[in-house]
Amino acid sequence: MIGRLRGVLVEKQAPEVLLDVSGVGYELQLPLTSFYELPELNQEVVIYTHFVxxxxxxxxxxxxxxxxxxxxxxxxxTNGVGPKLALTILSGMSASEFVKCVEHDDIATLVKLPGVGKKTAERLLVEMRDKLKSLMEASQGSEREFVLQSNYSAKPQVNSAEEDAIAALLSLGYKPAQASKAVSGVYQEDMDSETLIKAALKSML
Structure with a gap:
């Protein structure tokens, strides 16, 4: 099983990246919370992995x-949650925000995520409560725990930021009209694609 990769980031198009590890290119899909933290292209990065x-x-x-x-x-x-939906959940909210949803039984926020209906949200709240408690206890002493903050600063991608943002939302399960409306509603001149994706996701929660 592949548990961790250290290599050079050669391509990235949310939510996918290509990592060059000693001449071998690994294609990975990342939740957007992790994608925001990636360095610029041609920089070395360590990525923890899960192989399916x-x-x-x-x-x-x-x-x-x-x-x-x-x-x-x-x-x-969790019953009814596969890798794609898990990736969507972690792209629509940070891990710390998900923990808060579980702690406060916040179904309303969870059902706003594509693919998460009321029954799935209810299962998540019930099944994740005890699991999260154990995970958080195991994480005590970790400086970051569930707090994921972006340190990635990208250069503006002229004429492509909106297209990249819409493509990223579509890959997460949002409908074309919904993705386009969200992106156009928050777009500002000189926004890079990562900032635009983040703003569009926030506007739908």
Whole structure:
């Protein structure tokens, strides 16, 4: 099982990246909370991974912290939640925000995420409560725990930020009209795609 990769970031198009590890290119899908923290292209980065093997595909998911990967693994153990939906959940809100939803039984916020209906949200609140308590206790002493803050500063991508943002939202399960409306509603001149994605997601919660 592949648990961690250290390599050079050669491509990134949310939510996917290509990591060059000693000449081998690994394609990974990251939740946007992790994607925001990536360095610029051609910089070295360490990514914690979770490998999924299906009959029709082999998929590698990446995370910038062990805590976020641990939460992802707990999510996919929940009945009705697969890797794609877990990635969507962690892209729509930070891990700390998800913890707050569980602590406060906040179904209303969870159902705003694509693919999360009322029944799925209710299962998440019930099944994740005890799991999160154990995970947070195991994480005590970690400086960051579930707090994921962006330190990535990208250069503006002229004429492509809106397209990149819409493509990222579509890949997470949002409908084309919904993604386009959210992006156009928050777009400001000189916004880079990562900032635009983050603002569009926030506007839908």
């Amino acid at each position: 093997v299906r009959e029709d595909a082999q998929l590698l998911y990446g995370f910038v912290t062990k805590q976020e990967r641990a939460l992802f693994r707990l999510l996919i153990k």
